[in-house]
Amino acid sequence: MTKKTKVIFRQIGSFSGPVIHGTFPAFAKEMTLGNSHLVRAFWLTTMVESGGMLGTIMMADGTGVTAGLEQVVAVYPRDMKVQGPLFKMLNRINATTYIDDYLGLSQCGWRISEDGVLRDKFGAPVPPKKIRDTFTPMGGKVNQRSKADWEQASEWALRFHNLFGSQSTSRVQYQCGIEQQTKFAKRFKSQKLNYESVEEVCYDGEVQNPNPFNDHHMDLAMCMWWNYKTNAPSPALTALNEARLTFDPKTDSHQFAKCLLNRLRTSRYGRWGTNRYDRSRECALSVWPSELFEGPDAVMPARKK
Secondary structure, three states: OOOOOOOEEEEEOOEEEEEEOOOEEOOOOOHHHHOOHHHHHHHHHHHHHHOOEEOOEEOOOOOOOEEOOOOEEOEEOOEEEEEOOHHHHHHHHHOOOOOHHHHOHHHHOOEEOOOOOEEOOOOOEOOHHHHHHHHOOOOOEOOOOOHHHHHHHHHHHHHHHHHHOOHHHHHHHHHHHHHHHHHHHHHOEEHHHOOEEHHHHHOOOOOOOOOOOOOHHHHHHHHHHHHHHHHOHHHHHHHHHHHHHHOOOOOOHHHHHHHHHHHHHHOOOOOHHHHHHHHHHHHHOOOOOHHHOOOOOOOOOOOOO
């Protein structure tokens, strides 16, 4: 007998909607040990964002739907002007897995164009508000007591769960995550970093080098930074800049790593300094050397409670 997928109601701040936990592990532990720095960063991020499980769906945070190993959003709840990156990933998946069989977007008169944009029957981009209201009626604030609204949101959650829970889509989810890290490191130049790229600041122009650092301290610190950056890029860039202005990552990497991790640990942004730090550290303990977490040379000690 097939086990029924459990759809959970959850409220996050002013938003609410369905959540589905992933059902199939995407990674074997040994994969993270022998591969590249960016693979370890992606692994850590997915472990914190989705538990490393295929099919994890979040629809209670105002994003319409958040899906994939790295939890990619359909809309940005604080900026409802442009679509989120989820549809670009769906376009990539569509090359090997016909997504309409899972999602039924055509029933809404929607399709995903080759440029990764969700478009209506006239070819115009579907407004983010319309996307969110369709997936999580209304306004990302699903009322569980409204049978129609809850059933509509739950049906979408199950559709996305079935698509992203399929092993046929796992490779694309993995590839998209690594590619986005690489592009961001190389191309994104923020005022917060004095218009330098992350690759220039921390990787000496070698972000695609499988092992760009000579020590485990920098490897852990930057993997942790990518993990936080996925959750909120702007505060992560601020923390990175503050750390590099205190210690040069190229000449004093140990102290830089310790400083960066300390800033993430003590951050008051969201639950960065509490829940996210503890979960991230627990995952990291299974991969990086123990001396990075305990003892006089620890760069990621347990948080004082």
